[in-house]
Amino acid sequence: MTQRTPTIADTDRLPPVLPRVAAMAVAALPSRLHRRLDATIERLAGVPADRVDGGVSVHCGPEALVTLTPGPTGAVTDPEQARCSCLLAPRCLHRTAVLAACPVADPTAHPDPAARTAASSTSDDTGAAAGRRGRSGRTGKSAGADGASVGRSSTAPTKAQRAAAAALWRAAAAVLAAGAPAVGAVPQAELLRAAHSARLAGLPRAESATLQAVRGLRAHRERQAGHRLAELVEVLHDLLYVTGRLAAGDPDPALVGILRRAYQPDGTLEVYGVCREPVISTTGYAGVVTHLIAADGRQLSFNDVKPGGPDRARDCARAVTEMGAVAVNHAVLARGGLRITGTTVSPDGRLGAGKGVRATPLGKTDWSVGPLAELFARPLAEVVTAQLAADDPEDPARAGTALVGCDLMVVGAVGDQVLARELAPGTEDGPDRTPVPDGPVIRLVPVDPHPVLAHVANLRRLASWPGLRIRVVGRLDPARPSTLHPLAVGPVPGAVTTLRLPPDWHGRADLGYDQLQGGHLPPRDPAAMAQPVLDAGVDAVAESPLWRVRRLVELAVSGGRRAVGEAARSEGAELAGPLRRAGFTTAATVAAALAHESGRRGRDVFGRLADPDPDRYAWAWLAATAHLAATERELIRSSWTVPPVG
Numbered sequence: 001m002t003q004r005t006p007t008i009a010d011t012d013r014l015p016p017v018l019p020r021v022a023a024m025a026v027a028a029l030p031s032r033l034h035r036r037l038d039a040t041i042e043r044l045a046g047v048p049a050d051r052v053d054g055g056v057s058v059h060c061g062p063e064a065l066v067t068l069t070p071g072p073t074g075a076v077t078d079p080e081q082a083r084c085s086c087l088l089a090p091r092c093l094h095r096t097a098v099l100a101a102c103p104v105a106d107p108t109a110h111p112d113p114a115a116r117t118a119a120s121s122t123s124d125d126t127g128a129a130a131g132r133r134g135r136s137g138r139t140g141k142s143a144g145a146d147g148a149s150v151g152r153s154s155t156a157p158t159k160a161q162r163a164a165a166a167a168l169w170r171a172a173a174a175v176l177a178a179g180a181p182a183v184g185a186v187p188q189a190e191l192l193r194a195a196h197s198a199r200l201a202g203l204p205r206a207e208s209a210t211l212q213a214v215r216g217l218r219a220h221r222e223r224q225a226g227h228r229l230a231e232l233v234e235v236l237h238d239l240l241y242v243t244g245r246l247a248a249g250d251p252d253p254a255l256v257g258i259l260r261r262a263y264q265p266d267g268t269l270e271v272y273g274v275c276r277e278p279v280i281s282t283t284g285y286a287g288v289v290t291h292l293i294a295a296d297g298r299q300l301s302f303n304d305v306k307p308g309g310p311d312r313a314r315d316c317a318r319a320v321t322e323m324g325a326v327a328v329n330h331a332v333l334a335r336g337g338l339r340i341t342g343t344t345v346s347p348d349g350r351l352g353a354g355k356g357v358r359a360t361p362l363g364k365t366d367w368s369v370g371p372l373a374e375l376f377a378r379p380l381a382e383v384v385t386a387q388l389a390a391d392d393p394e395d396p397a398r399a400g401t402a403l404v405g406c407d408l409m410v411v412g413a414v415g416d417q418v419l420a421r422e423l424a425p426g427t428e429d430g431p432d433r434t435p436v437p438d439g440p441v442i443r444l445v446p447v448d449p450h451p452v453l454a455h456v457a458n459l460r461r462l463a464s465w466p467g468l469r470i471r472v473v474g475r476l477d478p479a480r481p482s483t484l485h486p487l488a489v490g491p492v493p494g495a496v497t498t499l500r501l502p503p504d505w506h507g508r509a510d511l512g513y514d515q516l517q518g519g520h521l522p523p524r525d526p527a528a529m530a531q532p533v534l535d536a537g538v539d540a541v542a543e544s545p546l547w548r549v550r551r552l553v554e555l556a557v558s559g560g561r562r563a564v565g566e567a568a569r570s571e572g573a574e575l576a577g578p579l580r581r582a583g584f585t586t587a588a589t590v591a592a593a594l595a596h597e598s599g600r601r602g603r604d605v606f607g608r609l610a611d612p613d614p615d616r617y618a619w620a621w622l623a624a625t626a627h628l629a630a631t632e633r634e635l636i637r638s639s640w641t642v643p644p645v646g
Contacts, residue, residue: 179560205257324357
């Protein structure tokens with residue numbers, strides 16, 4: 001069998017490149033070559049990428065060899081690390097095309113020497129207001145470009161921050177007007193350049209959203225597997241929302257975000273393992289996260305996530321990570337606990353592993369006792385309502401991150417999804433508990449369907465056993481009605497028709513790593529098998545007329561302003577009429593405003609048609625997406641309390 005030669009289309013063969021370096025290369029390219037850049041990138045997609053000492057080389061022609069020699073962090077952080085052998089280098093098409101084809105590096109993982117130099121020469125007045133919505137509310141500290149908190153109250157954005165936000169707004173508005181297929185390497189470079197300016201100005205949330213937008217635009221143009229247009233819509237919404245408000249001088253510190261996690265001392269802490277979760281990110285990182293609960297009820301985590309692919313996530317099942325002077329085995333920690341002294345914790349609940357940390361193992365833990373039992377103490381509807389109310393709907397990174405626990409009964413399957421019903425409260429010494437009367441049908445959807453992980457296989461096995469009672473720990477899917485992403489399952493205390501896990505699993509199976517077998521399941525219940533499989537019920541979001549607004553805002557991203565205008569002309573009253581008749585009057589208004597704005601063109605002083613205003617169009621699109629997200633969120637909340645229909 002012939003082995004395929006790796007090419008630059010295999011982006012894992014190329015080192016990541018800092019946004020600044022890629023943007024500088026495109027800016028230095030003569031404007032007459034800009035039109036040829038995208039075609040050159042496509043042509044080079046089939047060119048072999050060869051490993052050389054300290055880097056990668058790409059043959060771009062008879063006399064053009066581009067060599068990338070990344071720095072110590074594995075990323076190209078300096079223009080001198082990218083060289084071409086042709087006579088026009090460094091302002092040549094070959095070097096620029098290869099840099100534009102490389103993955104976008106995360107500046108927090110690959111520090112930019114230029115950014116550090118700029119930060120050291122920046123006065124305190126140009127520091128960034130930092131803060132984000134945490135578990136105890138907003139923080140109001142200020143951080144400089146290097147991310148260090150200087151401990152003063154939040155103020156209005158500085159002049160430099162407003163200028164950087166305005167530049168990002170203009171670049172993002174231009175992208176929205178053009179549509180993803182038209183956003184080639186040159187507009188992407190403009191976004192990357194503006195993202196670097198945002199980093200220097202101390203706007204980490206805007207910078208992060210921009211880098212995600214560039215990755216999403218590339219994935220959409222290249223039709224990468226696993227890419228979802230809805231995710232690109234969400235990222236562009238966050239980018240425009242944040243930069244638009246900052247450019248207008250909004251002092252909300254949550255718009256700034258945090259540049260890096262600032263770990264704070266937390267004294268002595270007892271933590272108890274809940275489960276392990278494999279991580280495979282789209283930015284080239286992989287590993288494992290062990291979820292923990294502290295004695296005071298806080299949800300924490302301990303991570304081993306580093307550059308790597310799916311194989312690293314799989315191999316981390318029993319990874320050992322240093323926590324101070326202690327070697328922590330993630331498989332042991334997930335079923336046990338630690339007493340930690342010298343603890344440091346980040347704002348998002350990640351445990352630090354500094355030299356001053358000391359840890360002593362605790363005994364094995366049980367989901368049914370102590371702080372872990374609190375996960376299962378409240379009805380799902382109550383938990384979901386509280387979580388949706390606490391999460392920031394304008395910050396996608398904060399939605400649906402907390403763990404939830406529940407006891408369910410399997411009732412069937414739809415594809416790779418398990419259908420289940422929540423069990424009513426009962427006593428452990430009684431018969432098997434029955435589902436909540438008129439409760440919703442809950443979908444259990446794989447966290448990650450990657451074939452190297454066990455999520456899909458385990459859910460299929462659970463779905464094949466109607467009537468099975470399972471205890472589930474997972475996360476709410478904030479984008480789909482009555483949907484959970486399960487991370488681990490265990491037996492329901494006192495139930496007969498429940499899981500029978502090996503003793504060394506200590507009452508839980510991590511769905512990404514542990515393989516459920518036939519012997520882990522009880523004898524089949526003939527009565528449950530004879531019951532008709534319940535339908536999943538009506539999807540309150542998909543079946544509502546809001547799909548018309550969703551289609552319009554997604555068309556704006558996938559086709560641009562012109563596509564929205566054409567759709568509005570062809571549909572006319574069919575767009576807003578069904579929405580108004582169903583009671584979604586505000587949705588009809590914002591959709592009609594977007595459709596109207598897509599076709600608006602002003603006139604200059606001589607009466608000639610002028611170019612359309614991208615700002616008005618971007619604000620109209622942002623209003624439509626914001627209202628759509630809020631309305632869908634309310635429908636999703638109600639799906640956990642309203643009985644299924646159908």
